[in-house]
Each structure stands twice: as C-alpha cells, then as structure tokens.
Amino acid sequence: MFLDPNFRRFSKISKFFPPFGMKTQEKIIDNILTATKRYGLGDELDSQSCKKCIIMGNGGILANKSMGVRIDELNEAPVSGYEKDVGSKTTMRITYPEGAIQKTEHYEQDSLFVLSAFKALDFKWLRSMIFKERLVRKVNPFSHY
Numbered sequence: 001m002f003l004d005p006n007f008r009r010f011s012k013i014s015k016f017f018p019p020f021g022m023k024t025q026e027k028i029i030d031n032i033l034t035a036t037k038r039y040g041l042g043d044e045l046d047s048q049s050c051k052k053c054i055i056m057g058n059g060g061i062l063a064n065k066s067m068g069v070r071i072d073e074l075n076e077a078p079v080s081g082y083e084k085d086v087g088s089k090t091t092m093r094i095t096y097p098e099g100a101i102q103k104t105e106h107y108e109q110d111s112l113f114v115l116s117a118f119k120a121l122d123f124k125w126l127r128s129m130i131f132k133e134r135l136v137r138k139v140n141p142f143s144h145y
C-alpha cells in the first residue's frame with residue numbers, strides 16, 4: 001500500500017501493530033506525509049494502463065539467459081557487466097531500514113524508493129531520514145507488546 005494523507009480510510013490498519021497495521025504509528029506517518037510532496041507511483045508508472053513488476057534477487061539464476069532487456073533491476077545487486085542477463089534500469093528500489101543503502105549517490109534519481117516497514121522503528125527511521133534527525137532507539141524494542 002502506498003501511503004497518502006487519506007491512509008486512515010483503511011480502518012482495519014489502525015487496529016494492528018506493524019507489520020500487519022499501523023497502530024500507534026499514525027502521528028509519525030502524519031508527520032512524514034507533511035514533508036512529502038508526491039504520493040503514489042509517479043506520473044510515468046501511473047500513466048501506464050498495464051503495470052508489471054519483476055522482483056529480482058542476485059542468486060545468479062538468470063546468468064546467460066539474455067533476459068536483461070525485459071527486466072528492470074530492483075536492488076543494488078551488481079549489474080555492471082551483466083546487463084544482457086539482468087537489465088540496467090531500476091524503476092523501484094524496495095528496501096527496509098537495515099538493508100537501505102547509506103550513500104544517497106547510490107540511488108538512481110529517477111527510481112521510486114519504496115520502504116517496506118515491518119516494525120514501529122521502521123517508521124521512526126523513515127522520519128529521521130526525511131527530517132535529517134538522529135534516530136534514538138529505546139532500550140526495549142518490544143515495548144509496544
């Protein structure tokens with residue numbers, strides 16, 4: 001689900017803690033959304049009538065398959081020299097905080113960054129990235145149970 005300021009219309013998500021819902025995260029999400037200028041997939045993807053997605057790993061199963069022209073790479077797996085097999089374009093970069101690339105110059109300017117939030121701390125991490133704040137972690141990460 002891509003969030004926009006109307007995320008509360010999905011009433012069921014407010015009943016469960018992450019990753020099954022957003023219970024206790026509404027204030028942080030509101031804060032994040034005030035700084036977000038665009039929501040959704042972006043003009044290029046929204047304008048396409050048929051949306052397809054291939055999620056790639058880096059296990060080598062596509063080596064020498066020559067499928068690169070049909071694939072858009074979705075992570076930071078090595079593509080240089082393998083474009084013929086795995087493609088060279090990143091449309092979406094799906095990640096979670098622990099797997100996120102730390103150097104912004106490694107992100108493509110025209111790709112969509114998608115955070116897959118599994119826990120309350122993930123929303124705090126996103127807020128700290130957007131507002132350039134230091135993330136302070138509680139001693140007990142399971143305090144919401």
